[in-house]
Amino acid sequence: MQYDIIIIGGGMVGGSLACALQETTLRIALVDAAPLNTRHDSRLIALNYGSYCLLDNLGIWQALSSHAAPIQQVHISDRGHFGKIRLKAEEAGVHALGYVVPAQDINMALNNALAKQNRVTMFRPAKLKQLTQTETHANLIVETETANLELEGKIIIGADGTHSTVRELLNIETQTTQCEQSAIVTITELQRSHQGIAYERFHSSGAIAMLPLVGDRTATIWTDDNQAIQDLLQLDDSSFLKTLQTQFGYRLGRLKQIGQRHTYPLHMLKSAQTIKQHVVLMGNAAHTLLPLAAQGLNLALSEIAMLVQCITDNPDEPNWQTYLSWQEKQQSNSTRLSHQLPKLFSEDFSLVTIARQIGMIGLDICPAAKKHFAWQAMGKAGQLPRLLLEKVK
Ligand SMILES: Cc1cc2nc3c(=O)[nH]c(=O)nc-3n(C[C@H](O)[C@H](O)[C@H](O)COP(=O)(O)OP(=O)(O)OC[C@H]3O[C@@H](n4cnc5c(N)ncnc54)[C@H](O)[C@@H]3O)c2cc1C
Structure with missing residues (x-):
């Protein structure tokens, strides 16, 4: 053919x-x-x-x-x-x-x-x-x-x-x-509107991106060293949410809930x-x-x-x-x-x-x-x- x-x-x-x-x-x-x-x-x-x-x-x-x-x-x-x-x-x-x-x-x-x-x-x-x-x-x-x-x-x-x-x-x-890093991707529900603001917050070994999704939700993409990502995956949903809130801060108000976490090697x-x-x-x-x-x-x-x-x-x-x-x-x-x-x-x-x-x-x-x-x-x-x-x- x-x-x-x-x-x-x-x-x-x-x-x-x-x-x-x-x-x-x-x-x-x-x-x-x-x-x-x-x-x-x-x-x-x-x-x-x-x-x-x-x-x-x-x-x-x-x-x-x-x-x-x-x-x-x-x-x-x-x-x-x-x-x-x-x-x-x-x-x-x-x-x-x-x-x-x-x-x-x-x-x-x-x-x-x-x-x-x-x-x-x-x-x-x-x-x-x-x-x-x-x-x-x-x-x-x-x-x-x-x-x-x-x-x-x-x-x-x-x-x-x-x-x-x-x-x-x-x-x-x-x-x-070889960057020995991975990403966690999840959806975070917010208590208020994100107002169309995409946040990217860098830290010494990676970054947390909180990007607007339809509704009061954000796309959460957390990149870090493989071990740190593994540790984050071990946490239950409420401990993960607390850690996310502490690391990202309150620019989007109080974070309400997270969805299923998926990981990607980078x-x-x-x-x-x-x-x-x-x-x-x-x-x-x-x-x-x-x-x-x-x-x-x-x-x-x-x-x-x-x-x-x-x-x-x-x-x-x-x-x-x-x-x-x-x-x-x-x-x-x-x-x-x-x-x-x-x-x-x-x-x-x-x-x-x-x-x-x-x-x-x-x-x-x-x-x-x-x-x-x-x-x-x-x-x-x-x-x-x-x-x-x-x-x-
Ligand atoms: C966590 C994460 C977040 C990202 N976020 C963004 C973003 O916000 N913005 C952005 O621009 N990019 C982003 N990217 C990058 C983006 O996802 C990729 O650049 C894009 O998906 C690449 O697509 P692709 O079609 O080249 O490859 P792939 O999606 O890997 O597709 C390859 C295709 O080839 C097929 N295939 C493989 N081998 C064969 C074969 N031998 N014969 C026939 N078919 C074959 C597979 O079945 C597959 O369908 C992100 C990536 C990750 C991991």
């Missing part, structure tokens, strides 16, 4: 790319090892403004809007010190800095959109087993429940996650950093190459970031916008150089936000602490610097591909 584009991996990245390509006349296939809609995903995702624009342009936002809580303000602070950064939607000239949406709803909306169209052929459950490249295309062997299928594609997208088979089959090296990975002949690595397969600055999916969605533009502008010979330079720039911005910010907060030498607080206060009172920081975090800095621009309504 021959296709113009074969996407390996139908998670949030592969699924979004398939939705973005379905308006073209290209022959597209999507292969995923997991059956449709069977896996529960407890992650709670902060989408930046650029990601909101992309999903709106793809017609996915309609299905997500009732599950999405707007972020009106971001408040970043450092536990035990006085500096803080506040970003407000009105100061950045937008109606929301971003939205917080359960990953389960994003997956569902993408899968429902793909089920309604006939441009993308779906193979799931189906696992990539072999990949060989020729001058003009790539040959794949994909294992389904009943047979091994041979697929041929002009472009292959590896969106198959941190432990990517595509990357492994092509012997692409990775740079991995990885940092960067692929040495993201394009090899006909194959493009995307999402976690290309770069897995720490979730502290909520950048991983946002970065991947911005890459999708540029990739789709390069392919649709010139389907026979996409301008890979344009794509690569965009990717490099976006990746370095996102990596800076997700890896260096936490690192800065983990240094507890007094000079660094003082400098950090001066930096935070400086950023907080300087409108131009703050706007620049906000636009970077929102994914709106620089010249944007079409899918990241606001939809004309």
